Amino acid sequence: MNTSKKIKIAILDDHPLIIEGLNLLFSKSEDYEVISGFTNSTSLFNFKKLNSIDILLLDVFLKDDNGIDVCLKVKKYNPKIIVLGMSSQSERSIVLQMIKNGANGYLLKSANLDEFIYCIKNAIEGKIVFSKEVETLMNIAHFSDLKSIPRLTQREKEILQLLIQGKSTQEISEILFLSFLTVQTHRRNMLNKFQLKNAVELINFVNQNGLL
Amino acid sequence: MNTSKKIKIAILDDHPLIIEGLNLLFSKSEDYEVISGFTNSTSLFNFKKLNSIDILLLDVFLKDDNGIDVCLKVKKYNPKIIVLGMSSQSERSIVLQMIKNGANGYLLKSANLDEFIYCIKNAIEGKIVFSKEVETLMNIAHFSDLKSIPRLTQREKEILQLLIQGKSTQEISEILFLSFLTVQTHRRNMLNKFQLKNAVELINFVNQNGLL
DNA sequence: TTATTTTTACCTGATTTCAGGTAGTTTTAT
DNA sequence: ATAAAACTACCTGAAATCAGGTAAAAATAA
Numbered sequence: 001m002n003t004s005k006k007i008k009i010a011i012l013d014d015h016p017l018i019i020e021g022l023n024l025l026f027s028k029s030e031d032y033e034v035i036s037g038f039t040n041s042t043s044l045f046n047f048k049k050l051n052s053i054d055i056l057l058l059d060v061f062l063k064d065d066n067g068i069d070v071c072l073k074v075k076k077y078n079p080k081i082i083v084l085g086m087s088s089q090s091e092r093s094i095v096l097q098m099i100k101n102g103a104n105g106y107l108l109k110s111a112n113l114d115e116f117i118y119c120i121k122n123a124i125e126g127k128i129v130f131s132k133e134v135e136t137l138m139n140i141a142h143f144s145d146l147k148s149i150p151r152l153t154q155r156e157k158e159i160l161q162l163l164i165q166g167k168s169t170q171e172i173s174e175i176l177f178l179s180f181l182t183v184q185t186h187r188r189n190m191l192n193k194f195q196l197k198n199a200v201e202l203i204n205f206v207n208q209n210g211l212l
Numbered sequence: 213m214n215t216s217k218k219i220k221i222a223i224l225d226d227h228p229l230i231i232e233g234l235n236l237l238f239s240k241s242e243d244y245e246v247i248s249g250f251t252n253s254t255s256l257f258n259f260k261k262l263n264s265i266d267i268l269l270l271d272v273f274l275k276d277d278n279g280i281d282v283c284l285k286v287k288k289y290n291p292k293i294i295v296l297g298m299s300s301q302s303e304r305s306i307v308l309q310m311i312k313n314g315a316n317g318y319l320l321k322s323a324n325l326d327e328f329i330y331c332i333k334n335a336i337e338g339k340i341v342f343s344k345e346v347e348t349l350m351n352i353a354h355f356s357d358l359k360s361i362p363r364l365t366q367r368e369k370e371i372l373q374l375l376i377q378g379k380s381t382q383e384i385s386e387i388l389f390l391s392f393l394t395v396q397t398h399r400r401n402m403l404n405k406f407q408l409k410n411a412v413e414l415i416n417f418v419n420q421n422g423l424l
Numbered sequence: 425t426t427a428t429t430t431t432t433a434c435c436t437g438a439t440t441t442c443a444g445g446t447a448g449t450t451t452t453a454t
Numbered sequence: 455a456t457a458a459a460a461c462t463a464c465c466t467g468a469a470a471t472c473a474g475g476t477a478a479a480a481a482t483a484a
Contacts, residue, residue, distance in 0.1 A: 014322040015300070017233035024232055039322075061301060063322065088227065088300045089273060110226040110251075110275070153430060166413030168470070182432050188473070198440085198471075200411055201378030365460060380440070394462050400442070410441075410470085 006030070007124065008052055011037040012044050012070065013059035013086065018109065022057065025113055032120070041065040045073070055082045055120060058103075060094055068097050075102035082123050090134050093209045105129035150193045152211055159186045160212060164203050218245040219336065220264055224282065225271035225298065226251045230321065234269065237325055244332070253277040257285070267294045267332060270315075272306055280309050287314035294335050302346050305421050317341035362405045364423055371398045372424060376415050 009032055011019050019037035026032045035053070038044040041064055056074060060067030071083050085098040085106040095106045104123045107116065111131035119129040152160065162172045169187065173180045187199075196202050206212055221244055223231050231249035238244045247265070250256040253276055268286060272279030283295050297310040297318040307318045316335045319328065323343035331341040342350060364372065374384045381399065385392045399411075408414050418424055 015230075016323075016325055017237070017321055017328075018227075018229055019233075020236055020325075021229035021231075021233035024236055025229070109229055111228075113228055113232075116229075155431060163412065164416075166408070166410060166416055168410065170470080178431090179433055181434060184471080185433075186431085187471080191472075196378070198378060198380065200375065200415060203412060203415070204376075204378055367461060382440080390461090391463055393464060396441080397463075398461085400444090403442075 006033040008033060008035045008054045009057065009120075010035055010044070010047075010053045010055070011057045012039075012041065012062070012067075013037070013057070014039045014061075014063050015059070018059070022116075025116065029117075041070050044070070051078060053081050055084065055123070057084050057086055057107075060085050060087045060098065068094070068101055071098055071103050072101040084119065084123060084129070090137055091208075092137060093207075093211075095130075095134060095137070096209075099128065106134050107131040108133050152190065152193075156186055156190055157212060159183060160190065160202070160206060163187070163199060164206070164212075219243055220245060220247045220266045221269065221332075222247055222256070222259075222265045222267070223249040223269045224251075224253065224256050224274070224279075225249070225269070226273075226275050227271070230271070234328075237328065241329075253282050256282070263290060265293050267296065267335070269296050269298055269319075272297050272299045272310065280306070280313055283310055283315050284313040296331065296335060296341070302349050303420075304349060305419075305423075307342075307346060307350060308421075311340065318346050319343040320345050364402065364405075368398055368402055369424060371395060372402065372414070372418060375399070375411060376418075376424075 006029075009022075009026060011022055011034060013019055016037075016039060019039070023034050023037065026034050035049070036047065038047070041062060044050075058067045058070060058074075062070070067085055067087075071085065074081055074083055079102070082104045083102065085095070085103045086109055087094065087106075088109050090106070090108055098106055105119055105128055107119055107129075108131045110133070111119075115131050119131060122129045158176060159172055162175060167175070169183045170180060172178075173183045176183070190202060191197070194202070194205050196205060218241075221234075221238060223234055223246060225231055228249075228251060231251070235246050235249065238246050247261070248259065250259070253274060256262075270279045270282060270286075274282070279297055279299075283297065286293055286295055291314070294316045295314065297307070297315045298321055299306065299318075300321050302318070302320055310318055317331055317340055319331055319341075320343045322345070323331075327343050331343060334341045370388060371384055374387060379387070381395045382392060384390075385395045388395070402414060403409070406414070406417050408417060
């Protein structure tokens with residue numbers, strides 16, 4: 001870590017207001033500086049000095065893209081860039097996916113300004129950081145989830161996607177050119193995998209755990 | 213409208229960052245001033261000078277409360293206060309409910325800074341205002357919705373709530389001390405009301421139109 | 425190449441949901 | 455007081471879902 005220079009922060013958030021706020025927050029600091037703010041992912045990836053970024057504060061809900069994919073791309077490009085996910089509401093599933101994709105932490109935008117600073121500091125030191133509320137959300141059944149939840153196969157995902165739209169087994173079989181009976185089997189397998197009772201429960205479960 | 217004084221803006225948003233940003237935005241203006249920012253609804257309602265507020269910028273997703281209820285309370289207290297809803301993602305249902313509760317407009321936080329100013333200006337002049345994205349979202353089937361969508365009765369809502377949790381008709385009947393057949397009738401009535409095929413479609417419809 | 429996973433498909437049977445109709449009671453609004 | 459709406463409950467029958475099992479291709483990984 002080079003201490004002679006300020007730590008360079010970039011922001012990707014489709015809310016100009018948030019960028020303004022963060023800018024203001026760090027403008028007083030002697031250790032950090034915001035070198036650029038982007039409102040969409042393409043302008044981030046077109047950024048010439050991508051490699052000079054130390055920390056990327058990354059909103060997960062973007063207009064043109066989503067933070068989960070952006071995180072993966074950034075980490076692939078340069079794993080040394082510290083990526084901190086941000087959003088307004090925190091969902092377990094999203095936080096889990098971000099961490100799975102290499103993010104170094106997750107902050108709620110509603111966090112106190114102190115919390116922002118504190119988390120960034122710790123992230124630089126190599127820790128995985130969460131703002132308070134995210135932490136409590138995560139601790140309920142902490143990290144076991146990433147392994148214990150069986151995942152869906154490709155076909156299952158396709159069927160699930162149609163199921164979520166309210167399509168019946170018959171309709172799904174016609175859309176995917178499968179036997180009615182095959183679709184039934186897949187449905188049953190999904191219910192069995194997660195120990196659920198019916199389609200509604202399945203959809204709830206999938207939404208809550210971001211399995212699609 | 214008193215032009216000798218600045219127009220007084222209050223902000224209720226659980227994101228300190230947003231409040232900071234808006235503060236900065238209006239700090240340059242000669243026409244507007246931010247007189248106070250709140251991060252929860254109780255502190256807003258404890259505010260002594262509530263009546264001096266001209267415009268309330270109101271986040272709909274709050275920790276302790278929700279903007280839809282807050283809007284109603286504020287308008288009840290003083291209908292002259294101009295209330296503009298804000299959120300990160302826009303959902304038809306929420307926007308509709310806000311307007312129904314007397315809000316004077318709705319802005320996405322991702323709106324450009326110019327858009328904020330523009331909308332506030334027009335709201336003061338008595339218009340119902342939307343930021344661009346909200347406008348396109350609303351225009352798809354514009355305001356007919358408020359009337360044309362038949363609404364759910366109390367009992368139907370109770371049953372729907374359980375249905376959404378994945379409960380079966382049998383379970384629901386036990387929970388609500390009703391006949392199995394009665395619950396079936398209510399389910400059927402709901403499907404008929406909205407011309408839907410099955411429970412999953414019903415749940416989607418309700419979520420999309422905020423009927424619960 | 426072999427083992428494993430995935431995808432496909434069938435059978436049987438129980439349970440649940442969906443669709444149509446009717447109808448008495450209670451609550452709410454005019 | 456009367457009409458309208460909401461709530462309750464029943465009947466019948468068709469359709470769909472759920473639950474158990476088996477099993478053979480096909481694709482993927484070791």
